[in-house]
Structures are given as C-alpha cells and as structure tokens.
Amino acid sequence: MNTLKPSILIVDDEEKIRKILKINLQQNYSVFLAKNGVEAQHYLENESIHLVITDLKMPGRVNGLQLLEFVKEKFKHIPLIIITAFGTVENAVNAMKLGAFDYILKPIKIAELIPLIEKALNYGELIRENSDLKEKLKKYEGRQEIITANPQMQAILNTIKDVAQTNATVLIQGESGTGKQLVASSVHYMSPRAEKPFVEINCGAIPRELMESELFGHEKGAFTGAVQTKKGKFELASGGTLFLDEIGELPRELQVKLLHILENQRFTRVGGTTFLQTDARIVAATNRDLALEVKEGRFRQDLFYRLKVVFIQIPPLQQRKEDIPVLVQSFLNKHRQLNVEGAQKLSVSEEALQALTAYPWPGNVRELENTMQQAIIFTKGGEVQLDNLPDEIRSGFHKKAETKEELQQEKQLRTETILRGIEYDFLKRLLHSTNGNISHAAEKSGYDRRQIQNLIKKHNLNVENFKN
Numbered sequence: 001m002n003t004l005k006p007s008i009l010i011v012d013d014e015e016k017i018r019k020i021l022k023i024n025l026q027q028n029y030s031v032f033l034a035k036n037g038v039e040a041q042h043y044l045e046n047e048s049i050h051l052v053i054t055d056l057k058m059p060g061r062v063n064g065l066q067l068l069e070f071v072k073e074k075f076k077h078i079p080l081i082i083i084t085a086f087g088t089v090e091n092a093v094n095a096m097k098l099g100a101f102d103y104i105l106k107p108i109k110i111a112e113l114i115p116l117i118e119k120a121l122n123y124g125e126l127i128r129e130n131s132d133l134k135e136k137l138k139k140y141e142g143r144q145e146i147i148t149a150n151p152q153m154q155a156i157l158n159t160i161k162d163v164a165q166t167n168a169t170v171l172i173q174g175e176s177g178t179g180k181q182l183v184a185s186s187v188h189y190m191s192p193r194a195e196k197p198f199v200e201i202n203c204g205a206i207p208r209e210l211m212e213s214e215l216f217g218h219e220k221g222a223f224t225g226a227v228q229t230k231k232g233k234f235e236l237a238s239g240g241t242l243f244l245d246e247i248g249e250l251p252r253e254l255q256v257k258l259l260h261i262l263e264n265q266r267f268t269r270v271g272g273t274t275f276l277q278t279d280a281r282i283v284a285a286t287n288r289d290l291a292l293e294v295k296e297g298r299f300r301q302d303l304f305y306r307l308k309v310v311f312i313q314i315p316p317l318q319q320r321k322e323d324i325p326v327l328v329q330s331f332l333n334k335h336r337q338l339n340v341e342g343a344q345k346l347s348v349s350e351e352a353l354q355a356l357t358a359y360p361w362p363g364n365v366r367e368l369e370n371t372m373q374q375a376i377i378f379t380k381g382g383e384v385q386l387d388n389l390p391d392e393i394r395s396g397f398h399k400k401a402e403t404k405e406e407l408q409q410e411k412q413l414r415t416e417t418i419l420r421g422i423e424y425d426f427l428k429r430l431l432h433s434t435n436g437n438i439s440h441a442a443e444k445s446g447y448d449r450r451q452i453q454n455l456i457k458k459h460n461l462n463v464e465n466f467k468n
C-alpha cells in the first residue's frame, strides 16, 4: 500500500516543524524528513520523491535556495514548496522566480498546506507525463521509414521484420549511404526492445586507445585521466540494441574481446575485475567486403561467423533504379519547408527525373537526399527542373542519349521505372487502406482479385504486413 502513496520530502532544521508535518501528512503520503540540505540531497538521490517542502534558511553547506537549484538541475520534474516566515516573503517570491512551485507562510496551517500539496503533486505528474511523451515523440518522430520499390529491398524489409522478433546478431553490408544505419535502427524499433536504448558506436571514428573504454567502460583510476567510473556502450545498451558501425575498422585485439563477449554474454570494465552481464542485441555494419577482409587476414573469421547470424546485403542505389522516383518524391515531401517560395507541394519535371534516374549515385541514397535538399531550395513554381540539379547530374543526362534510338530506349526504360514506382506506391496504399484484404482491394480499385494478386506478386509484397 505504502508504495502507492506519493512521497514528500520535508526539509527543515526545526525539529518541531518536521514532527508536526510528519504527524499530519503521514496518513496520506510517505514522508521523508531531512534536517538540512545535504540530507535532503541524499534522499533525492536515493528515494523516489514526488514533492519537496523546504525551509529557506538552514544552517550548513546547502540552504533552501541551493537545494532549489539542485532540484532544478537534477530533478526538474519534482516540484518544490518553500516554507517562509512572515518577514521573509520577498525571499520566497524570489525563490519562485527561480522555479519554486509556491510558498507557504509560518506558522503552517495544515488546512492550507494540503490543497497546495495536491496542486503541486498534480503539476509534477503533468510535467513527468509531458517529458515522457516528449521522449517518446522524439524517438518516433526522428525515425525515417525505409522507402523502396525494389523487390530485393522488399525482401530485406521482410527479413528485418522477422529478425526483429529474435535476439540474433545481424551483420549489414553495403556501400556508403545505402541505408545501413536506417536498417539497423529499424531492426531495433521493430523489436520488443524498442523502448530500450539504441546505442551506436562508430568503430572507425574513435581512437584505438579509447575504443576499449568506450565499449566496456572503465573503473575509476584504471588509467591516467580515469577520474570517475564510466559505463561503456555495452552497459548503456542494456536491454536494447548496440549498433557497431564500421565493424571492419575494429582493431584485431578488440575483435578477440568482442568475440568473447558475444559467446559468454559478460565482460569487465577496463581496470575492473567483476564480470558484468550484457543482454544487448548486436547489430553490426560495414561498407567493406568483410568476407574479403577475412580472406586477407584483416578480420577474424570466427568473429565474422558469429556476427553474420543474419546477413543483410544492401544493394547500391544504381542497382535499384526503381527506388529513385519513390525516394525523390519522399525527399520532396520531407524537405519541402526548405523551399524559398514555401511551396506546399513539390514535384519533379519529367526531364529532371530522367536525369536523376540516369545518374550513377556513387554516394547512394545519402547523395540523392542531399541533392534533393539543394534542388528544393531554389525550385520555382513547385516543380524541380533540370536546371535546379547540379552540373554532374545534368551533364551525364545530356551526354548519354546520343542517337535517336538510344534516346528512345532510355526514355522507355525510364518510363517503365517510373510507372513501376507509381504502381508500387498505389498498391501499397490500397493494401494499407483495406488492411490487406484482397477482395476489398479489388472492389475499391476496380481491378479483379487476380489482377491484384498478380500485382502483389510482381512487387513482392506480403499482404500479412498490411493486416492489423
């Protein structure tokens, strides 16, 4: 029962006040008593406190105002009520400017205090809910959906969905900018671990000497500069997912360590002797050909096998040209606020789309997204023109089609690609709106069931994914 009561921390150097408040409040609240600021800080750090009621003037290192600052800094969601004597109301008002919830005058009248407590507790709850919501929103808003019209990528989406439900280690391989990070985070957010942390570490960006402590943490005094105990990424990812980016760059000696952890699910901090358990799911990515790295002796074979329990190879954008039109449209929507004219809707001209489709995209989807962001800025009249695209994309386009037949052929290819993209988009929406029910989809679209089924097959979609 006790745990259901809100808990109040009362801080006053006068014993009498502490006692009176405790007697009057303990029936409905869990009451903690502190006789100075330092004691109060201790309770705040070790108990789950919902409200602080504190005197302003207290002897010792931490007075009421300093306690208020401490709460504002470390426990933003805990409201604080000031107890003040008649002559010092001004101080209490100042404290409110610094973020105190309210104040109450001495001698304290319980009949006045209770409604104030209730108000403050409600307020605290609102703040907590609000920041929980914000956290959640941040998680979900920041998430980019994987957009694709390519059958191979569609198969990858299905793999992600299946593997998300397991704890299997995943190795993602693909050129720079193909979406490795996006795939890794999708594995996390589609998994039952979604509410737990997704922790990333870039094995190529951290100096070798720091890498070990980054991964496993260190104990205080483990090396010069280790002034405090620090948690490593393995600990931070507890219950969640640890994304080891650019795993191909991991130094040999750490490859051994990583393998041990994957096998035993436990590790020690640098300079530590106690074993810590880890249950983090591992997703690793590389833009190297890891099998080749193994062959040439740069990457341990045993670790390679341990990592690629599930292996995802993301094809370069050049090999999935049908993704270009759908990605272009999605980036136009996503970044339309960049447009100087403030266009509500953006599209792309036929010619510009042809140029975009012809370009080889060495930087893959990232390069395409950057290109679209720049193009959007100066686009006039809501339609991106060939002129809005960078030189290398335009020139490639002009050079390519020389003879009439070539031009004709290319045009046909691009039209097919574009149509395929539109068809895919249409089908996906249709299945979404009918929860994957083929009869309904047929009825709604005017196609017959068989045609719908053929389309589903052609685009390698899985109706199960659209069912609620």
Ligand SMILES: Nc1ncnc2c1ncn2[C@@H]1O[C@H](COP(=O)(O)OP(=O)(O)OP(=O)(O)O)[C@@H](O)[C@H]1O
Residues within 6 Å of the ligand: 144, 145, 146, 147, 148, 174, 175, 176, 177, 178, 179, 180, 181, 182, 183, 287, 327, 365, 366, 369
């Ligand atoms: N299929 C996709 N749909 C939508 N956005 C995508 C897709 N693929 C990649 N992107 C976007 O392209 C950008 C690059 O993707 P990401 O960072 O995942 O690539 P990467 O393979 O990790 O690249 P690098 O090897 O350079 O780290 C991101 O902004 C991502 O959101």
Ligand SMILES: [Mg+2]
Residues within 6 Å of the ligand: 180, 181, 245
């Ligand atoms: Mg990346």
